[in-house]
Amino acid sequence: MALKITVIGTGYLGATHAAAMAELGFEVLGLDVVPEKIEMLASGRVPMYEPGLEELLHKHVAGIEGSTGRLRFTTSWEEVGDFGDVHFVCVNTPQKHGEYGCDMSYVDAAFGALAPHLKKPALVVGKSTVPVGSAERLSRLLAERAPAGADVELAWNPEFLREGFAVRDTLHPDRIVVGVESERAEKLLREVYEVPVGEGSPFVVTDFPTAELVKTSANSFLATKISFINAMAEVCEAAGGDVAKLAEAIGYDERIGAKFLRAGIGFGGGCLPKDIRAFMARAGELGADQALTFLREIDSINMRRRGQMVGMAREALGDGTFLGKRVAVLGAAFKPDSDDVRDSPALNVAGQIHLQGGQVTVYDPKGMDNARRVFPTLAYADSVLEAVRGADVVLHLTEWQEFREVDPAVLGEVVNSRIILDGRNALDAARWREAGWTFRAMGRPRA
Ligand code: UDX
Secondary structure, three states: OOOEEEEEOOOHHHHHHHHHHHHOOOEEEEEOOOHHHHHHHHOOOOOOOOOOHHHHHHHHEOOOOOOOOOEEEEOOHHHHHHHOOEEEEOOOOOEOOOOOOEOOHHHHHHHHHHHHHOOOOEEEEEOOOOOOOHHHHHHHHHHHHOOOHHHEEEEEOOOOOOOOOHHHHHHOOOOEEEEOOOHHHHHHHHHHOHHHHHOOOOEEEEOHHHHHHHHHHHHHHHHHHHHHHHHHHHHHHHHOOOHHHHHHHHHOOOOOOOOOOOOOOOOOOOOHHHHHHHHHHHHHHOOOHHHHHHHHHHHHHHHHHHHHHHHHHHHHOOOOOOOOOEEEEEOOOOOOOOOOOOOOHHHHHHHHHHHOOOEEEEEOOOOHHHHHHHOOOOEEOOOHHHHHOOOOEEEEOOOOHHHHHOOHHHHHHHOOOOEEEEOOOOOOHHHHHHOOOEEEEOOOOOO
8 A cells, every 4th residue: 555644844845845745646744833823825825935745735635626735734643643654854954043053943843743643553754954864863752652552653854955946856866865764654655756866866874863964964065065156256356367367277177076166245044044043053163163063164164255345336436335325236136946945145234224324225036025114214115117217326236137137228227326336146147238237246347
């Protein structure tokens, strides 16, 4: 009989994972402790912007006309315990307030609530990004509290999905990593991932600590790559070099690779910044802090970029102050194809300029509602044209396709000064210059 799957926590990761499991053919029950989220998902709506996810929900959510009916949602732990053979825990692990460490309270609460309902044999699979050592602790918790005792086991299966590509990354992962302690657990997970593995996704079997570490080290490597190229951008700025050319040239070396070498205002979002900090905190607890001191530098290069963008804007305005100046900010989400503004470099730059007295107007294709919520004192416009009207300087801070396609000549008609600063190295400088704009990009020479 086909496995029955539950997904606990229906945020970014969980909602996508639940829909993807239904797409792979399993009966799926998703649980969240927030009833409004469950109501939304049960009617096929997604609480965030993620390309392709709503379509997938419509295809599978029970009760929607024409759906397979394989995907249902609940707030009942008892129902989840009775239903599932495999339970995926997908709750989030944010940064602790005011410190570097990882806030495990949602994970602990989820395991604590689930365990007493595990009355039949089951595999609990952790997907959240956690400090190394958590799986071992949670495995003991299950052993102590699950009524089915030794018939309940834990596995750790980190998730590598990127926002904006969540559906694709879940259905066609680069690799599947499973930390297991028994052949039975491995066998069950091979069954769950049979389709992607059959299509070529590598399946890496390891122990708990390695599985946990794969995730944090992968994110640390990506963060390092971005901060490396941003450090080179700083040197290019000082020496008159061109970081985009430099990145292209070093990227041809296959050992380096061309991806994740786009210099600009740096990384943000709900993962990379907090993951490298939590990793450093955990290494400290383990007495291995020296191994990761470089990550402190990666973090500070990254945070410095935001201030450098503010400085570049101030300089472009000529008289060294934002007072009385209108600044248009294109982009609020931490990256394109997402409405997520968590630790968004774009919004941070907008906020800094606002606090320094600039009149900032922000536009983002999808991130406006979230941006308004976290930064209500900024002004928001409904289009690029409205955002740049009367602007003394335009800042391009999230590289949406829409911004690449705007006509610089049309925008040039409504701004106060034709000055644009590209904080993402994604616009075509020649196009803007031909339309009479002063164009500057981070880490690149002035024309
Ligand atoms: C990341 C990891 O890529 C993913 O594997 C993990 O599961 C979660 O964290 P995500 O946060 O969705 O995914 O974003 P990602 O595409 O990695 O981008 C992170 C940040 O880096 C964004 O702010 C992006 O703008 C920035 N970035 C990325 C750069 O500044 N330069 C680059 O070259 C690439």
